Amino acid sequence: MEMTPRRWQDTCQYLSDVFGRVDGPSGDAQLATLMPRAVAAGLPDIAVSHDVGRLLKLLTQTATHDAASTGVVIELGTLAGYSGIWLARGLPASGRLITVEYEPEHARFASAEFERAGVGDCVEVIIGAALDVLPRLAERLGPRSIDMAFLDAIKTEYERYAAILTPMLRPGGLLVADNALGSGSWWIDSPPGTSPERDAVDRFNRTVAGNPGFQTACVPIRQGVLIARKTD
Numbered sequence: 135m136e137m138t139p140r141r142w143q144d145t146c147q148y149l150s151d152v153f154g155r156v157d158g159p160s161g162d163a164q165l166a167t168l169m170p171r172a173v174a175a176g177l178p179d180i181a182v183s184h185d186v187g188r189l190l191k192l193l194t195q196t197a198t199h200d201a202a203s204t205g206v207v208i209e210l211g212t213l214a215g216y217s218g219i220w221l222a223r224g225l226p227a228s229g230r231l232i233t234v235e236y237e238p239e240h241a242r243f244a245s246a247e248f249e250r251a252g253v254g255d256c257v258e259v260i261i262g263a264a265l266d267v268l269p270r271l272a273e274r275l276g277p278r279s280i281d282m283a284f285l286d287a288i289k290t291e292y293e294r295y296a297a298i299l300t301p302m303l304r305p306g307g308l309l310v311a312d313n314a315l316g317s318g319s320w321w322i323d324s325p326p327g328t329s330p331e332r333d334a335v336d337r338f339n340r341t342v343a344g345n346p347g348f349q350t351a352c353v354p355i356r357q358g359v360l361i362a363r364k365t366d
């Protein structure tokens with residue numbers, strides 16, 4: 135199946151070459167080798183790309199370095215810690231990333247990578263299913279307590295994640311979702327009814343885009359990143 139036209143593939147290569155660099159500051163050798171090491175350890179190869187990682191860091195910096203910031207970011211779906219390290223690197227010194235992962239082996243791998251990246255002290259890894267953990271976090275942190283949430287766990291649950299997270303976001307906070315346009319097994323232009331994930335994400339995209347409580351855009355890098363800013 136031709137999911138992306140040739141010109142778009144070339145554009146993706148350009149984006150990766152120009153904006154997806156992981157060389158430079160010390161420690162980036164860790165990021166460059168992280169997913170190959172995770173895959174060798176038996177984890178699935180489904181992390182975001184370097185250019186999406188850079189976008190996540192930029193969004194975290196934007197959300198957490200503001201007079202109204204709380205310094206708290208939540209991630210759903212830790213995997214090997216790849217996206218989490220980018221998120222953590224965007225935090226202020228007093229900031230905190232809470233990341234939720236269902237598979238204990240993934241959480242263990244990620245925790246070691248957070249330590250190695252020097253962000254272990256500001257990252258809390260919670261093992262559990264997002265829909266079990268989120269109500270507890272809502273109770274613990276309260277409303278308007280977080281600057282940003284990054285959704286990357288179960289696609290058919292995105293709408294329910296957003297329903298719990300929206301009151302937790304401070305005004306001006308960001309709801310960010312990976313796979314807004316596709317994944318390895320479906321793409322958004324597939325016919326409705328061919329994939330429950332596609333249909334759920336399509337519904338989620340339309341719900342957020344149509345919600346007057348958010349300003350929403352979708353950045354079509356890799357498999358699409360939805361970015362929604364909660365209205366002040």
Ligand code: SAH
Pocket residue numbers: 180181182210211212213214215216217218234235236237240262263264265286287288
């Ligand atoms: N954000 C990561 C990739 C996450 S892949 C990155 O880009 O680096 C999705 C992860 O969600 C997997 O590790 C999977 O084990 C985890 N997961 C699956 N079901 C979950 C659930 N119900 N709650 C939380 N995490 C879940």
Ligand code: MG
Pocket residue numbers: 180181182286312313
């Ligand atoms: Mg993803």
